[in-house]
Amino acid sequence: MNDALYLRAVGIAAAVQPDYSFSLPAVRALARMGRLRLEKPVTFLVGENGTGKSTLLEAIAAAWGFNPEGGTRNFRFSTARTHAELYRSLVLQRGPRRPRDGFFLRAESFYNVATEIDRLDEIAPLKGAYGGRSLHEQSHGESFLALVLNRFSGSGxxxxxxxxxxLSPACQLALLAALDGLVRKNSQFLIATHSPLLLAYPNAEIFVLSERGIxxxxxxxxxxxxxxxxxxEAPERMLNELLGTEEEAFEAR
Incomplete structure (x- = not known):
């Protein structure tokens, strides 16, 4: 086990308040295996829609103390209580060191996080830590990347x-570079993704979640x-399989 990690393992105890999340493949698999050990600074959760990777990540975030909709441990806003009760049943094994920083960032509810940052900035100056501009004044991708580049400080x-x-493919590559810089500053990442670009990060752990388990x-x-x-390798062949498109029509483009 890597003592440098802040989060070393995730387990699941008996359901405190069972809900739909306990029927998801990822959650059932975690219950069977007892705990999932994390041994690298970067861990990816991969799986088809419906396997429960985002639900599991959300539960880990909530169990750690993050706002389920996103943000830091100090964000307390709630636009809709839609998160699963799974977090109440998770057991997190923490490392000996405490992180100095942390953030739960999800594309799905990023608009709500940006709105909360603007609201808090009216109470006390806050935008400087997020690049100096309202995240709402930038495109979705620009604001998402700006938050990572300006707000994530390391040791988190x-x-x-x-x-x-x-993020566009180019911005995903920029995120990879930012991620690496933060790892070098003693940070740990847990990422749910479908992106083959992000998954290419060297020496990361990749866990595939499916009906077979984790x-x-x-x-x-x-x-x-x-x-x-x-x-x-063969876009015309795959398009023909999917759409019945003739290869000649593809080549004519």
Whole structure:
């Protein structure tokens, strides 16, 4: 076990208040295996929609003390109580060191986080820590990346839920570079993603969540990588399989 990590393992106890989340493949698998050990500064959770990767990440965030909609441990806003009760049943094994920083960042509710930052800035100056401009005055991708570049200071625990939803491929690469800089500053990341670009981060742990369970998987064996590779190697063939498009029509473009 890596003593440098802030979060070393995630387990699940008996359900305190069972809800739909306990029927999700990822949650059932975690209950069977007892706990999921984290051994690298960067851990990815990968899986099809509906497997429970975002629900599990949200529960970990809430159990750590983050706002379920996103933000720091000091964000207390709530626009809708839609998060699962799973967090009440999680058991987090923490490392000996405490992080000095932390953030739960999710593309899905980023608008609400940006609104809360503007509200708090009216009480006490806050925008300087987020780049000096309202996040609402930038595009979704620009504001998302600006938050990471300006607000994440290092020595922190950062949870990201499908960040690629807000980012172009070029911005995903910029996020990779920022992530690496923060790892070098003693940070730890837990990221739910479908992005083959983000998954390429060197020496990361990748856990694939499915009906089979939670399996540690090499990058080149993940579905996002394999599917993207297959498409780029022969896009006309895949489009023909999907759409019945003739190869000649594709080549004419």
């Amino acid at each position: 625990l950062y949870l990201l839920d499908e960040p690629e939803a807000a 399996e540690k998987t090499p990058y080149r064996q993940t579905e996002p990588y394999l599917l993207t590779k297959r498409f780029l």
